[in-house]
Amino acid sequence: MATRSRKGKKCTVIGGCGFLGRYIVERLLEEGYTVSVFDIAKTFEDDRVKFFVGDLCQEKDLAPAISDVQTVFHCASPPPSSDDRDLFYRVNFVGTKNIISACKKAGVQKLVLTSSASVVYEGTDIKNGTEDLPYAKKPMDYYTETKVLQEKEVLAANSPEENFFTVAIRPHGIFGPRDRQLVPILVDTARAGKTKFMIGNGENLVDFTYVVNVAHGHLLAAEHLHKDSPVCGKAFHITNDEPIPFWTFMSRILEGLNYPSPKMGLPYLLIYYLAAFLQLLCLLLKPIKEIKPTFTPMRVALAGTYHYYSCQRAKQLMGYKPVVPLDEGIKLTVKGYAHLQNNN
């Protein structure tokens, strides 16, 4: 009993130096957990945290970081904006298999994976999508392709007979202070004068999820992960449960940072096929010059289609509900990015 209770509150966050990972660490510390972080890069100091710097693609690097812990949170991934197919495959697929193997060898009981709602997204409308939707047969990018492989691997690894329980959390459009993808890229796009128009008619509803709600969902999943629990081996959408028109959300952030927001819409299909053509052109020109287009087909699709998800399963099986409402999350985010304010 002593051993189990001692291990009970000990956990490791793989990718814990990232945007979401650090919020999970902060939430775990608030809840009295003993927290270790494993990451390829250490980006913050905290005397309460034990840091292990290593590469999850090397299983031997993992062992010291997960020794004697009950729960592992895996939220490491290359940035979705990368176009390095091999990197995505090595980190998200082979690396995740390493984590499963290392967890089983170390006697870790619980593995909570940060997956993505995008694993069912193929660029067409999804309205109130449930977790029963099939995995994307034609993922729109390498990132999504490897997130599908990763989630399948983790859920299949759930093994009550080995006292090893797994769960996948599928957030969507995570935002908040310290985010590295959404707001910084949006501001760069605005500064380049590329947000004068919106893509589509501006009515498409999308889920944006404040980061503290995502961290909360991860801890709830870990707390409900035990023998005979209906949570084991399942995926759960975690959202703010407040889908919002994509361009309304973007305009709230832009105007909050004193940038002009788009007023007119451009035909979605025109921009989508233009983005697809540009992507092909960049691929052909890559041997001569590396060009990274802002408007990739995936981003255009995300900007111009409906994609919001039901979190009913998380509500029913884990008692999930968002702790920070969308409007408050937007205000906190704008405040957290004052340094990116438009001063012109």
Ligand SMILES: NC(=O)C1=CN([C@@H]2O[C@H](COP(=O)(O)OP(=O)(O)OC[C@H]3O[C@@H](n4cnc5c(N)ncnc54)[C@H](O)[C@@H]3O)[C@@H](O)[C@H]2O)C=CC1
């Ligand atoms: N940002 C978003 O809107 C969404 C993110 N997700 C998922 O949430 C998770 C966290 O995403 P973010 O916090 O936005 O990403 P992030 O890029 O801020 O954090 C990822 C962390 O993983 C670490 N990492 C990458 N490769 C590694 C390796 N080989 N070994 C050890 N550590 C490594 C990085 O150093 C970084 O600290 C990812 O799994 C992502 O797929 C899911 C849905 C939406």
Ligand SMILES: CC(C)CCC[C@@H](C)[C@H]1CC[C@H]2C3=C(CC[C@]12C)[C@@]1(C)CCC(=O)C[C@@H]1CC3
């Ligand atoms: C002006 C816009 C077309 C571009 C600025 C905003 C975009 C950078 C972001 C809007 C939706 C975001 C999003 C993700 C990354 C950043 C955006 C494309 C993800 C792809 C991140 C990883 C995931 O798992 C899914 C996310 C969907 C939404």
